[in-house]
Amino acid sequence: MLNLSVLLEDGARRTPDRECVVFGDQRLSYSLVNTIANQVAAFLVSRGIQRGDKVALASPNTPYFPFVYFGALKAGAVVVPLNILLAGPEIAYHLRDSGAKALFAFTGSPDLPLGERAFEAFNEVEECETYVDLPPAAGITESAIDGAETFWTAIAGQPGQFETALTEADDTAVLIYTSGTTGRPKGAELTHSNLMMNAAISHTMYEETDGVDDRFLAVLPLFHIFGQTTMMNTPLFRQATIVLQARFDGDEALDLMEREKITVFAGVPTMYWGLLGAKGEHDVAAIGRSLTTAVSGGSPLPAELAKKVTEQFGIEVKEGYGLSETSPVASFNDPNSEGGAKPTSIGLPIWGVEMKLVDEDFKDVEGEGPGEIAIRGHNVMKGYYNRPDATAEVLQNGWFRTGDIARRDEDGYFFIVDRAKDMILRGGYNVYPREVEETLMAHPDVSLAAVVGISHETHGEEVKAYIIREEGASLTEKELVDWAKEQLAGYKYPRVVEFRDNLPMTATGKILKRELR
Incomplete structure (x- = not known):
């Protein structure tokens, strides 16, 4: 038997008075967070939620997220986290596809009317029977969404004690929907064991x-x-404190690091870029003294960006690798491993996980490669929910093929070349955008680069670079093209450059290349 909610429950038993969640001026203990999660569980059971039922959750980083997440798990339900930027029809799709019976959604704001979108979607999906509004402040009992009950009304009178449902280690705990860059989003079934093992092993990789x-x-x-x-x-596994920031802002993040004496930070590369570009006054030395671990993931970290972070904060950024389907951590470039960390590498597979390179026919690629990364281990999903054909395409004998192209050195370290779908085919030659981006980022006037393929009459595709210049730089398209021509092979350097003040990004901070093509 295993239920992921033991992460919170164990902290409430061992360190009941320790700060579990900090959000603005709210400082919530392990005991309090666990009590409210118990009330959520009791409420769900009172509404007929049974083991294996799906509970959807659309919330930014607020205390509501752990309240509902662990409350649903305690009830034996499956959590379906939803991207808060989804439009109404997209929310309805996720509710129908998952078969969610309940939806908790943050009220939102005029700029992000999440509650309106979510309630409209809820009313379109007959199978979803319970809607709970997560209002902007604690204790609000009247919803701004006409016809909806608020979180605080829902849990009022519910007991603070709850006997957690018995679930098996291989029961689905969370249904994580892929970003849907190709086709409709699919729900990856992650088990209690998948997520528990990933948290426990991630814990060992932090200082x-x-x-x-x-x-x-x-x-x-x-x-x-x-x-x-x-x-x-992972912080719950360590009985640490989680300081929540609802939306990334470089200056606010640095303020929180300084004020809260943050020891662990993880972000995608664009967040590190945002920290470096922060305009406010911050005690960088104090931040560096507190910070023991900085982790990057989500997309490859450009070497030049990693170097700048180390220079400014005095800490080496550790790079991990994984996907939604692998819970997510699959490999880690750990300075404490026998071989140490290698620049630009995603490192070695984590404990209990295997990685190899395969070709398009799923046959092993020996030596350096390149090839597509395949992963097998305790972190790999059960499959895509109600998608046997899609599951069969990516899973074979326990091996999951990732769609990421990599090479491997003589010590077994993996180095991402690029996403298979992002590869540019120019005049019969393969061009990997990451290599071009790494090169462009080395130019002193380039702050951020994104490279994509655009259609071309004779070459099939042409290489185009979108560039954000360093502040005050006057770099021209011709100057950058001429410079890149000296750094890269003739078929690789970008012939087209477009300067931008910003680039489209997903809610997780990844550059949205499909909008640039």
């Missing part, structure tokens, strides 16, 4: 704090598996 309060800054969206595992489940 010990030697008696100092262990404090994680959770700005990665918790609805995404990267944030969920590394910034919620």
Whole structure:
């Protein structure tokens, strides 16, 4: 028997008075967070939610997220986290596809009317029977969504004690929907065991704090598996404090790091770029003294960006690798491993996980490669919910094919070349955008680069670079093209450059390349 909610329950037993969640001026103990999660569980059971039923959750990084997440797990339900940027029809699709019987959604704001969208979607899906509004402040009993009950009304009178449902280790705990860059989003079934093992092993890869309060800054969206595992489940495993930031802002993040004495930060590369570009005054030395671990994931970390972070904060950024389907951590470039960390590498597979390279026919690729990464281990999903054909395409004999192209050195370290779907085919030659981006980022006037393929009459595809210049730089298209021509092979350098003040990004901070093509 195993239920992931033991992460919270164990902390409530061992360290009941320790700060579990910090959000603005709210400081919530392990005991209090666990009590409210118990009330959520009791409420769900009172509404007929049974073991295996789906409970959807659409919330930014607020205390509501762990309240509902662990409350649903305690009830034996499956959590379906939803991206808060989804439009109404997309929310309805996720509710129907998952078969969700309940939906908890944050009220939102005029800029992000999440509650309106979610309630409209809820009313379109007959199978979803319970809607709970998560209002902007604690204790609000009247909903801004006409016809909806608020969270605080729902749990009022519910007992603070709850006997957690018995679930098996291989029962589905969370249904994580893929981003849907190709086709409709699919729900990856992650088990209690998948997520527990990933949290426990992630814990071993963070530095010990030697008696100092262990404090994680959770700005990665918790609805995404990267944030969920590394910034919620792992700190709970360590009985650490989770400092929530609802939306990434470089200056606010640095303020929180300084004020809360943050010891662990994890982000995608664009967040590190945002920290470097922050305009406010911050005690960088104090931040560096507290910070023991900085982790990057979600997409490859450009070497130049990693170097700048180390120079400014005095800490080496550790790079991990994984996907929604792998809970997510699959490999880690750990300085404490026998071979140490290698620049630009995603490192070695974590404990209990195997990685190899395969070709398009799923046959092993020997030596350096390149090839597509395949993964097998305790972190691999059960499959895509109600998608046997899609599952069969990516899972074979326990091996999951990732769609990521990599090479492997003589020590077994893996180095991402690029996403298979992002590869550019120019005049019969393969061009990997990441290599071009790494090169462009080395130019002193380039702050951020994104490279895509655009259609071309004779070459099939042409290489195009979108560039954000360093502040005050006057770099021209011709100057950058001429410079890149000296750095890269003739078929690789970008012939087209477009300068932008910003680039489209997903809610998790990844550059949205499909909008640039």
